[in-house]
Amino acid sequence: MLDLTFEAPKPKVIAGAKHDWELVIGMEVHAQVASKAKLFSGASTQFGAEPNSNVAFVDAAMPGMLPVINEFCVEQAVRTGLGLKAKINLRSAFDRKNYFYPDLPQGYQISQLYHPLVGEGEVLVDMEPGIARRVRIERIHMEQDAGKSIHDMDPAMSFVDLNRTGVALMEIVSRPDIRGPEEAAAYVAKLRQILRYLGTCDGNMQNGNLRADVNVSVCRPGAYEKYMETQDFSHLGTRCEIKNMNSMRFIQAAIDYEARRQIGILEAGGEIVQETRLYDPDKGETRSMRSKEEAHDYRYFPDPDLLPLEIEQAWVDDIAANLPELPDAKKARFVTEFGLSEYDASVLTADLANAAYFEAVAAEAGDGKMAANWVINELFGRLKKDDRGIEDSPVAPGQLAALVGLIKKGDISGKIAKDVFEIVYTEGGDPAKIVEEKGLKQVTDTGAIEAAVDEVIAANPAQVEKAQANPKLAGWFVGQVMKATGGKANPKAVNEIVTAKLGL
Amino acid sequence: MSIDEKTAAHVAKLARIRVDDARLPELAQEFNTILGFIEQLSEVDVEGVEPMVSVEPMRLKRRADLVTDGNQQAKVLSNAPDAREGFFAVPKVVE
Numbered sequence: 001m002l003d004l005t006f007e008a009p010k011p012k013v014i015a016g017a018k019h020d021w022e023l024v025i026g027m028e029v030h031a032q033v034a035s036k037a038k039l040f041s042g043a044s045t046q047f048g049a050e051p052n053s054n055v056a057f058v059d060a061a062m063p064g065m066l067p068v069i070n071e072f073c074v075e076q077a078v079r080t081g082l083g084l085k086a087k088i089n090l091r092s093a094f095d096r097k098n099y100f101y102p103d104l105p106q107g108y109q110i111s112q113l114y115h116p117l118v119g120e121g122e123v124l125v126d127m128e129p130g131i132a133r134r135v136r137i138e139r140i141h142m143e144q145d146a147g148k149s150i151h152d153m154d155p156a157m158s159f160v161d162l163n164r165t166g167v168a169l170m171e172i173v174s175r176p177d178i179r180g181p182e183e184a185a186a187y188v189a190k191l192r193q194i195l196r197y198l199g200t201c202d203g204n205m206q207n208g209n210l211r212a213d214v215n216v217s218v219c220r221p222g223a224y225e226k227y228m229e230t231q232d233f234s235h236l237g238t239r240c241e242i243k244n245m246n247s248m249r250f251i252q253a254a255i256d257y258e259a260r261r262q263i264g265i266l267e268a269g270g271e272i273v274q275e276t277r278l279y280d281p282d283k284g285e286t287r288s289m290r291s292k293e294e295a296h297d298y299r300y301f302p303d304p305d306l307l308p309l310e311i312e313q314a315w316v317d318d319i320a321a322n323l324p325e326l327p328d329a330k331k332a333r334f335v336t337e338f339g340l341s342e343y344d345a346s347v348l349t350a351d352l353a354n355a356a357y358f359e360a361v362a363a364e365a366g367d368g369k370m371a372a373n374w375v376i377n378e379l380f381g382r383l384k385k386d387d388r389g390i391e392d393s394p395v396a397p398g399q400l401a402a403l404v405g406l407i408k409k410g411d412i413s414g415k416i417a418k419d420v421f422e423i424v425y426t427e428g429g430d431p432a433k434i435v436e437e438k439g440l441k442q443v444t445d446t447g448a449i450e451a452a453v454d455e456v457i458a459a460n461p462a463q464v465e466k467a468q469a470n471p472k473l474a475g476w477f478v479g480q481v482m483k484a485t486g487g488k489a490n491p492k493a494v495n496e497i498v499t500a501k502l503g504l
Numbered sequence: 505m506s507i508d509e510k511t512a513a514h515v516a517k518l519a520r521i522r523v524d525d526a527r528l529p530e531l532a533q534e535f536n537t538i539l540g541f542i543e544q545l546s547e548v549d550v551e552g553v554e555p556m557v558s559v560e561p562m563r564l565k566r567r568a569d570l571v572t573d574g575n576q577q578a579k580v581l582s583n584a585p586d587a588r589e590g591f592f593a594v595p596k597v598v599e
Contacts, residue, residue: 042572072569
């Protein structure tokens, strides 16, 4: 695998009233496993079902019901771990995290505190070409999701739906290696991209299938470097945790607000209290969730209903052998194999479907660079205008490849190709046939071009004089000839002939 | 380890069990008796002994990823003191 070289981005610096401050951010991302059934029951994970219809008695915590683990969910967590280059623990165990809430019928969440399934890994977060942050992953553990409480259907009651209760989550815990709001959003985006490549989570943030708890603290410049040297947290500031964010925009806004809040307190001589906070997008601020504070005493203990989870190295090796090509590797390959810029390679590998489309065009057209230009500039641009995804593209890879082929052969100019593209996009059809039928083929016959140039020169003696005095004006003749030939003349040939005929 | 009244009150609150202040000294004492009894176990030398998680050498039982359960809204809600429009209805809880 090829590794692109990169530099670390500069941390975000916020100027306080007294001095400069830096941000230190760690994240806990909850990713819902893309499974059919729940982690410990056979109920469906289907989103948007009738309330309390995807509920087994295990999920409703009826007395005597026992959890039985879904092996597919374990496999997806292992896959995710391998995708993040993490250590897989062949022996892990489940613990009970005890708290009371109406959408948690068990009175505890089954999680993995002491022995997580996945250990240390890393994510490379690209900021711009050549600039990336390596974020260390501390661990990934498996746990149950809670149900959903609805507070706005009745003034005096909360309504509880247990459909999501017991759905498998992977909690991906990072080290405090993220240094600004943009990096935090880019980190979530990169994780989401990797999860989608792996197929272990659909990454749908709107439905809450991917959400993040964000730990924010601030420190003076230089302090973070001391922490990195020693891994001693006392060099860092006290952190606050902002819970349950499911929008990249809100994550950034919340971090920015929270950092400024902490700086204000510190510069006024106050102290930061470690606490859980909630972001209010309407007011654009974070506020304390005081109710959570006392309940923070979770009294974890090993779940007596579940034996430790023991998996075999051969099984892990098998999963590793079947991992797909991941974003970093694919991007590096696009750069080396097709000669693309890092930027273009990033755009094309952002989504698996985009990358597959591009590769199909490049393979058929035999020119990666040209294929990339047409996919990114024309196709993506046109799809965006219609608010369409690549899956709904009216232009198939074969059609776009044929169009690129026509330009390569010199049959049509790039300008005409854009017109043909629009026809293929709106009406469909084979580009070669469209060019043939509409008579769009480029004129490369020098005799015909010469005749056209002669005509323009003869009709414009005044312009000829001007051009001979100022050769830059020759372009006007080229334009006239292109117009006279309906854009079908080969521009390079026209240029040469005009220059020669004007004696420049 | 010794449980004082404050800890006893905290534990009761976490367990959502109402305990009158007058009962706290007695409760703390009961906790201490129980913990003291259990602490006798720490006299046993378990250096190098793997924690036993099961009497039988068993492997954690696994399930395939198949939907085999659910679609029983009425049964799920049947024990609820209050249910409306398919939801459990509970006294308002707001953050």
